[in-house]
Amino acid sequence: MSDPFDFDLFVIGGGSGGVRAGRIAVSEHGAKVALAEESRMGGTCVIRGCVPKKLMIYAASHPAAAAEARGYGWPEAQVGRFDWPAFRGKLHAELDRLEEIYERGFLVAGGTLFKQRARIVDPHMVELADGRRVSARQILVATGGRPALPDIPGAEFGLISDDLFDLETLPRRVLVVGGGFIACEFATIFHGLGCETVMIHRGDKVLRGFDDEMRVRVGYQLEGIGIDLRLGVNATRLERRGEGVRVRFDDGRTEDFDAVMFATGRNPNTEGLGLEEAGVKLGRRGEVIVDRWSQTQIPSIYAVGDVTDRVNLTPVAIREGHAFADTVFGAQPRFLDHAVVASAVYTRPNELGTVGLTEEQAAERGPVEVYAAHFSGMRDKFAGSTSRVAMKLIVCQTTLRVLGVHIFAPEAGEMIQLAAIAIGMGATKADFDRTVAVHPTLAEEIVTLRHPERRHAGPQADTVAQAAQA
Template sequence: MTFDYDLFVIGGGSGGVRAARIASGEYGARVGLAEESRLGGTCVIRGCVPKKLMVFASNAPLMAEEMRGYGWTQADTGHFSWDIFREKLDAELNRLEQVYKSGQEKAGVDLYFQRATLVDHHTVELADGTRKTAKYILIAAGGRPSVPDIPGKELGLISDQIFLLDKLPRRILLIGGGFIACEFATIMNGMGVETVLAYRGDAVLRGFDRQARDMASQQLTDMGVDLRLGVSPAKLEKDGDRIAVTFDDGVTDHFDAVFFATGRAPYTKGLGLENTGVRLKGNGAIEVDEWSQTSVPSIFAVGDVTDRINLTPVAIREGHSFADTIFGSKPRKVSHENVASAVYMRPHELGSVGLTEEQAKERGDVDVYATVFRPMRSMFAGSDARMMMKLLVDPDTDKVLGCHIFGPEAGEMIQLAAIPITMGATKAQFDATMAVHPTAAEELVTMRQPTLRYRKPKDGE
């Protein structure tokens, strides 16, 4: 059978564009790619890139306060102009989108800026009715924000829309306790917006190390975010030019804007998967094997649409590995173990790789090496902010099972710590590494005695 393409990719986010570029540019495959929105996907257009730029912008008041602590009597931020920032942000996102577009075109990928759906195992239909056939189809459609089904939910906005605001609200409610909610809470607070964060749990950042979660929750409160734990919105109503929110504890409050940051769901609805026999998980994610292959041999899927680990570098690695395997005769699987991640809060970030303390205890015996201290830079300026570093070690093998950092530039540090941990480094090898002084990171190689030795009870004990 003759196909229009060797590969057709649905979705122009990080995983899709990487797979398309490698398959076409490096291996000479005939590749088509359909994207219904903008090239770059969640991360570049409405996620980590614009969000990180907002983090940088929102950090100015803290920097000014710190500099006053160092004797700079005139250190001040002045007035923050959302208009100026938005104009520069839009220009940067346009530049990045063009970089992605140029990269695809140089690699020889045919781009279709419209929605594509599956007709059968080898055919996709574009929004204009055109059909294209391909030997292989890669689904990289990503995820979309999910919104709780409560009365008045249409009055709320999703996190994607924060970047599109014409002006900053005076008072905002963020609903959720994950990294998106926490990051935007610190951003809005830093930009001068009165910020309330409501989360149904007893600490933010579920799934991260509990000690780090508690420190993150405390930091939000210390910096002025009104953190309301154990509550969820039950109803949203229009009240003049504001939104009245009634919580499930009976309290009603008013806000200029309400944003849902309650997780993201795989974007599989309406893709035509029912025409193919591709199996889905209970949450709508596409079920794939270790090669990113679905239950249909000609159809693969990478990135958030598979709901494995929903991080941009993971999607990129999955897309690249797919292209190497199918078109480069270089079979390559992706390990989803020891994937580092970071939460870009202010002033301290949270970096994590490997097992949390709770997971390590569930696994078996573990030695916990942890320290909490005031970093020199902020302490001198008068800050009481505490930093945490933690290593989890298997007492039998001495292997480092996990690392967790809560502090300034934790994202940068955890990337470096992830390298030896991925390589299987032992605590002795960490200890043998000479410290760089004076740094906060030297604590990773100077913790000699465990703060806790956990031993799992044997059967019958």
């Protein structure tokens, strides 16, 4: 009897989560898989997000590296003029190379690729942009997210993060609107590349959702490196003025900028996919509602990655996609635990690495102890830098289990990856204590914290912003 479906799996979206799911399903479990991508293979992370952003962070770090070199006895160390066109050309060549790897890997595994948009017609049917209809036993939505523009007049005159990698020239004076990790990172990039950078955020601290003390420290650092950070401020109108943009703020002031970048959040990319017509339930922000197996209430339709608005990180999408393929096509049922996922904010000179509960979250759940260290790193101090490192462990007083680790230091992203292994295994403070330090390193402070700096007795958390003054 012939198979009633054209494919076992049809994936909509060629980003990290969709490609991983499709490749595992076909190469390890023998499924017949097709994938549709209307833009570029690799998705936001590879083409418009993590990868190009991190390369720009590296580029923006060299003026500070030259200053450090002078502090270490190289008095003539200079970086000179930054050649944006040369960097941009090399960046695009690298992104092309990575895209080709994603595409070739999927095709070599045995998948079928449609380079066009697809939408869901019914629980087992998708329609391609050219009008063809393709049936599938299972459909996986992995279309990611898209930058959100604020609802203000003239918002179309602003840039989103996707636009920055295609700029012909860097702006002399730029406004970054937002207070999340994308805003903090791109403000750091612009400043490091020589742009006069103003950053506004309507809240009283940047990085909502992160540990309060670390939020304050990141804000201080942004100001300390020369970014004009204005908290409690919002833009209300943009107007085109010649080659630039005039911005009106909610305090009545107006200022002119060469460019305005909106980093005001991202929305799940579900518009026009036919999901609701097929019976798939969407959330308030347009996210696909799924269970822990990434399955919607329509049994044949699944979703992974940012389109579900669970934990919006590329490695999470990859793990969700892999778990989906193993579960549905490999008879190896498993799902991703989203409770302990490490993340990093790539500011400079210090990054923020975090895993587990914040101090505020932990204090709301029960009695905790906070072990902390605040100091000048040997490398920075010798070079004459005023930068300070901060590390903290959040420990449950009852079980002595380490509930959270937060690191504000150079290369904190590298450190938090290893700490995440311990947290995921349920390590206790005693486990950290009996680990012998590697000396001299910044990371040794994580295993040499002996006495709690403060304790929280009840479910309510007290403010810790003043700790950032230490």
